[in-house]
Amino acid sequence: MKRPIVLLLAAVVLLPLLVRPAIATEIWIFAIFGLGLNLLLGYTGMLSFGQSTFFGSAAYVAGWLLKHYAINVFLALGIGMGVGAASAALVGYLCVQRSGLYFIMLTFALNQLFFFTAYQWTSVTGGEDGMPGIPRPALAGIDFTNPLVYYCFVAALFLVALWIMRRIVESPLGRILQAIRENPVRAEAVGYDVPRFKLLAFVIGGAFSGLAGVLYAMLFGIVPLEAIGFVFSGNVLFATLIGGSGSLYGPVIGSFVFIWLSESVSTLWARWPLLLGVAFVIVVLFLRGGVVEAWSRFWTWRSSKPKA
């Protein structure tokens, strides 16, 4: 368990040296978003195709308050998490009784509902133009407008978020959610209220998404309409699956691969999504555990090879 932490800390330190601070920051924001999704997808076995609902709602609400009332950064983050959790409670309540395709389509449909609300409500959200002018207010003399300072802030929050998620998945709740994924009927029979636990997973995942949403709005100074759209929901799903939905670190690696590809390779080659498509097909066909599984398979193969 020690090694991933060391690797991660190295990545946190080295990343801004390798890529622009904005991209480095976006990677950790997306990783927080992925952590929230993975509690649903990897641990509970619920494929939510509507995570941007919580991400976007939080970004709009906290963005609005930051812009018009210049609230404290931590208050904005707290409100964002609250909005993310509340919208997830609403969506989750409607979805947890369904399963399979119906569940996926319902998360998608409700996401569309939120999307079109944001699209139409131009006086607040700016519609297609997005909600610009979101500040990064200074906190106790620390100037967050400096990209590196903001990077450090986000990276620190990411590490806290990762630590909290680790506590959650190693708690009884984590095991109960996995039991629900493995066998919902038996989980119910041994005494767990399955819909209620699924709802709890939604709410926690929603709070993580909300945190990511507010950090995203502050990073770019705008809440684009896409932040609540289905492409965003798809992106986080994509990233998590490529990284590996079966493990805690999967979405973090997935976020790194996804954002790095989309920001770096896209400048070299306009058809970069093709690469993602190929990666996705490989994961689905051969590597259900994503990059994490590939990595552990590689090491098993290395260590099993007789030394010449």
Added chain:
Amino acid sequence: MAILETKSLTKAFGALTAVNGVSLAVEAGTLHSIIGPNGAGKTTLFNLLTGTFAPSAGRILCDGRDITGTPACRVAHLGLARSYQRTSVFPAFSLYDNVWTAAFATGASWGGLLWRPADRYAEVDERARQALADVGLSERSGQPAREISHGEQRQLELAIALAAAPRVLLLDEPAAGLSPEETRSMVALVRALKGRYTIVLIEHKMDIIMSVSDRISVMHFGSMIAEGTPAEIQRNPEVRRAYLGGMA
């Protein structure tokens, strides 16, 4: 007093009445078997007792208290635990995690649900280990459930029910699909549990039923056609007719 009782319990699926006016009284500390040909409604009766289905009519009482309509996830907390005819475990979990999950559900406290590491619940840990020990799977505790043999999965199935520290064990064909040798050890196991728990047992294999039961109830086409001691049931002409199709 009866620990578990049903009064004119009925369950209809459309035109099919799977359980028809069944009244049953299970005395505390006994092993009460329910037998009957395939499709007699035995498993449906279990599903009613454990809250998987709500009955169409009739009542269920536990310790004299009406528990009709209690949802499945609450029934475990009343002290009723079941095992399934078709193995229903948590495949990717280790055997230990399988029983731990059941033990935690009925644990003394859910304090620290979101926060405390799952391995820091001493009482749950003890019950989980005891349940594995009771069925003789202690040495396998770290192995994933999907990797053990069918016979061992049947033992695990039983261990999950035991881990809940129930007062009433509802066992749905614990020996289903077992070899003669495995069946013998399963019978020995059930016999060892007798007295420690009140047991309601569904079983097809007559030799098992006759050797371990205190009371036997016979179901046929959804109705209870006879009840008595093993000796009484063996002599009952109606039971013989149900089983042998009127040739006896």
